[in-house]
Amino acid sequence: MLDDLDRRLLRHLQTDPDMAMSLLAERAATTPTVASRRLQRMRDVDVIQGSEILINWATLGYAVEVSLRVTLDKTETRAFDIFIDHARQVAEIIEIQTFLGRVDLRLSVIARDMVHYQHIYRTHILTLPHIADIEALMHISRIKSDDELPL
Amino acid sequence: MIDIDDIDRQILRLLSQDASQSSAALADGLGLSQPAVWRRLKRLTDSGVIQSKRLRLNKEKLGFGVTVFLGIKLATKGRVSLEDFERAVKAIPEVQAVEHVLGLYDYRLRVVARDISDFERVLRRRIMTLPGVGDVEANVLLSEERRPGPL
Numbered sequence: 036m037l038d039d040l041d042r043r044l045l046r047h048l049q050t051d052p053d054m055a056m057s058l059l060a061e062r063a064a065t066t067p068t069v070a071s072r073r074l075q076r077m078r079d080v081d082v083i084q085g086s087e088i089l090i091n092w093a094t095l096g097y098a099v100e101v102s103l104r105v106t107l108d109k110t111e112t113r114a115f116d117i118f119i120d121h122a123r124q125v126a127e128i129i130e131i132q133t134f135l136g137r138v139d140l141r142l143s144v145i146a147r148d149m150v151h152y153q154h155i156y157r158t159h160i161l162t163l164p165h166i167a168d169i170e171a172l173m174h175i176s177r178i179k180s181d182d183e184l185p186l
Numbered sequence: 187m188i189d190i191d192d193i194d195r196q197i198l199r200l201l202s203q204d205a206s207q208s209s210a211a212l213a214d215g216l217g218l219s220q221p222a223v224w225r226r227l228k229r230l231t232d233s234g235v236i237q238s239k240r241l242r243l244n245k246e247k248l249g250f251g252v253t254v255f256l257g258i259k260l261a262t263k264g265r266v267s268l269e270d271f272e273r274a275v276k277a278i279p280e281v282q283a284v285e286h287v288l289g290l291y292d293y294r295l296r297v298v299a300r301d302i303s304d305f306e307r308v309l310r311r312r313i314m315t316l317p318g319v320g321d322v323e324a325n326v327l328l329s330e331e332r333r334p335g336p337l
Contacts, residue, residue, distance in 0.1 A: 037248070045248075049241045052206070084242040086205040090198060090335065091237035096187040097336075102287065102294065119331075126336040134255070136325030141255070145335065171289055172257075178272045178284035184243060184250060184298060185279035 037082065040065060041073055045083075046186045048074075052086040089180070092129070097145040099152045099173075103160065104138040106168040114165040115139070125159045138170070188233045193218070194226055195337045198235070202334045205239055250298045252305050252326065256313065257291035259321040266318030274316050280308045291323070 043063040048054055060070040077083045092100070107114040115133065122128050122142060130143035144160065146152035160169070190198075193216065200212055207215075213223040230236045245253070260266055268286075275284050275295065283296040297313075299305035313322065 045241070045243065049243065050238065052239055052241045080247070082244050082247045084244055086239055087242050087332075088198070088201045088205045088239050089237045090202070091234050092335065094188045094233060094235045095190065102285075123333065126333075129333050129335040130330065131333065132255075132330040133328045134325040135328055137323060138325055141325075172287040172291060172294065173289060175286040175288055178286060178293075179276045179281065180283050180285075181238070182240065182282045182296070184245065184248060184282070186248065 037077070040069075041077060041082075042186045044070060044073055045077070045184075049186070050181055050183055092145045096147055098148055099146040101144045101146070101152060101174065102172040103142045103144060104170040104172065105140040105142065105166055107139045108165045108167040111165050117164050118166070121163050125155070125163075127155050127159070188235055190230070190235065194230060194235075197223065197226055197230070199334055199337045201236070202332075202337070245298065249300055251301050252299045254297045254299065254305055255325045255327060256293075256295040256297060256309075257321075257323040257325075258293040258295060258313075258316075258319055259290075260292050260318045261320030262318055270317045271319070275313075278308070278312045280312065291321075 040063060044059065044065075047059055047062045056067045056071055060067040063070060065073075074083065105118075107118060111117070118140065119131055119133075122131055125144075127144050127146060128142050129145055130141075132141045133139065134141065142160070144152070144155060146155055196216060197212060200207060200215060209224045209227055210220045212218075212227075213220040216223065227236075245251075260268075260271065271293075272284070272286075275281055275293070280297050280299060281295050282298055283294075285294040286292070287294050295313075297305065297308060299308055309322075309324070313319065
């Protein structure tokens with residue numbers, strides 16, 4: 036089980052995984068030795084699974100981001116698996132999520148501009164198998180994106 | 187737009203899999219010198235291509251069993267200031283991400299909760315009381331997969 040110190044360490048480290056151990060220890064009110072032992076333990080029990088980078092695709096020329104909310108034709112029992120397998124082949128799809136609710140899946144698609152998006156949509160998205168319905172949400176801006184957990 | 191070459195792309199691809207790799211480990215894998223990789227990493231970070239880095243945490247083990255995506259439509263557009271809504275929604279700790287979108291909804295929210303009844307509490311006390319909030323749609327996340335993208 037995790038205690039308050041573990042949570043404090045994660046709270047400071049989660050958006051800055053490269054923070055120096057001495058600084059982290061100071062912020063979490065402990066010593067670097069204790070802090071690194073706690074972190075190692077949380078890695079061992081799979082609480083900390085690694086770290087990841089967030090790429091800002093706009094800086095690489097991908098100005099358009101669209102959320103596609105997909106409803107699948109569930110008469111095909113393997114619709115989810117088949118759809119996801121095909122969606123993985125499309126490079127411009129940067130996220131695949133499945134849901135319980137009004138929509139079955141959501142795809143995050145990036146494109147250089149609207150012409151490029153239209154091309155991807157027509158040739159790579161609409162051709163994905165077992166789609167019953169698609170709704171599009173176009174991203175205007177990100178107000179908050181750190182995915183921080185309220186620890 | 188930032189110009190990147192094939193080596194930068196390889197670095198981003200490797201970091202997308204595991205961002206905890208040191209520049210020395212990356213250099214080994216790519217057959218480059220460590221200072222060369224370090225310089226490229228610095229450029230990718232300074233230019234904002236690598237927007238941020240964060241820990242990958244096991245939500246379930248930390249007690250967050252439910253992630254819900256909310257589509258929110260503002261009730262009285264024009265009369266409510268978007269800034270007021272955005273400021274208030276950003277301050278909710280359970281809200282991990284907020285995107286301003288165009289389409290069926292005005293905002294897309296990612297919300298974490300301990301369980302469904304905890305989610306209900308967040309929804310009633312925090313979300314439904316936001317200034318200007320109208321129609322709300324909830325979809326419970328079952329799985330998600332981040333893809334490397336067009337690198």
